[in-house]
Amino acid sequence: MRIALPGTWALLGTLLAGAAVAEEHEHAVIRTLVLPEQPEAAPQRIYVKGQVVTVLRFEQDLAPLRARLVGGEGRFEPVGVVGRKVVLEPRRDLAPEEGFSLLVTLSDAREVPFLLRPPGRREHGSADQQLNVYKDRDGYEAMASALVDSEKENKTLRAENERFRKEESSEDHALAALLTAESEAQTPFKGVEHFSGADDDAELEGTVYRGKGKAAVVFKVKNLHAVRSWSMKSVRLVGVADARERSIAVRSSAAVFEPGTSGVIGLVVDGSAFLDGETLTTLRLELYRQDGLLQAIVQLDPALLGK
Known part of the structure; x- marks a missing residue:
């Protein structure tokens, strides 16, 4: 829907009903798996996403002889075995309740089961792109791979801690929380326009605010899905002219909105984000939901920056 507003600025409020518009940046996910010692152990999970290739990379002496899906016929591209790798690609996203078995027969005659699942609430909602599979967790390659995993996890945690530290003292994050x-x-903002819309999964109501040297947007989200939770995967703020990404303060009333529940997302944009050199420019705010689909777009004009 397009909502034309009076004055010199305009808002574009769009809910994409079923349109598969993917987020531009997919986070690469590489993990280490160690085969269980007990044959009756529960199958290890592999997170897969529609039209994203997932590769299982085995040790040389475990090179797979064959691999087959159980119950996933027609939902995946043909499973490939290339050297010591097994290649998977779902044709479309799996539903939250779906899971399929992958049975891999190794060169030592073992048949190893894996459970294929959608990413769900996993960080970034990303698929596994490479899984390094080992039989001995104490082997050199397995330990080296696990060390790389730990270093990446520690780096992520350090970055998150630093982000939280900065947000604690951020005026914009405090305003977004209010x-x-x-x-x-309790804020300096004044609502200037409202928009709303819905698709099969969610109903959104939005308000655009004018502030002193700042602008803000608030989304009220109601999860309409019977079984699937709704969550915000990411928010991007870019210049309409230069597509350069800007910083934005974001707060949400809950990490996940369960079926039938509602929540609020507040976003605050500092006036400096509107600067392109010494010129004020229009910005585009993009809200992505948990599966990477673009849920809403709001166009923000510099006239939102009150005197």
Whole structure:
């Protein structure tokens, strides 16, 4: 839907009903798996995503002889065995409740089961892109691979801790938290326009705010799906002219909105984000949901920056 507003600025509020518009950046996910010692152990999970290739990379002396899906016929491209690698690619995303078995027969005659599942609430909602599979967790290659995993995890945790530290003292994040708590009277913002829309999964109501040297947007989200949770995967703020990504303060009333529940997402944009050199420019705010689909777009004009 397009909503034309009076004055010199305009808002574009769009809910993409079923349109598969993917987020531009997919996070690469490489993990280490060690085969269980007990044959009756539960199958290890592999997270897969529609039209994203997942590769299982085995040790040389475990090179797979064959691999087959159980119950996934027609849902995946033909499973490939290339050297010591097994290649998977779902034709479309798996539903939250779906899971398929992958049985891999190794060169030592063992048949190893894996469970294929959608990423769900996993970090970034990303598929596994490479899994390094080992039989001995104490072997050199397995330990080296696990060390790389640990270093990446520690780097991510350090970055998150630093982000949290900065957000604790950030005025914009404090304002976003007040908007999320529906305490706009305690902020310098004034609502200037509303928009709304719905698709099969969610109903959104949005408000655009003008502030002193800042702008803000608040989304009220109701999860309409019977069984699937809704969550915000990411938010991007880019210049319409230069596509350069800007920083934005984001707060959400909950990490996940369960079926039938509602929540609020507050976003605050500092006036400096509107600068392109010494010129003010229009910005585009993009809200992505948990499966990477673009849920809403809001166009923000510099006229939102009050005096």
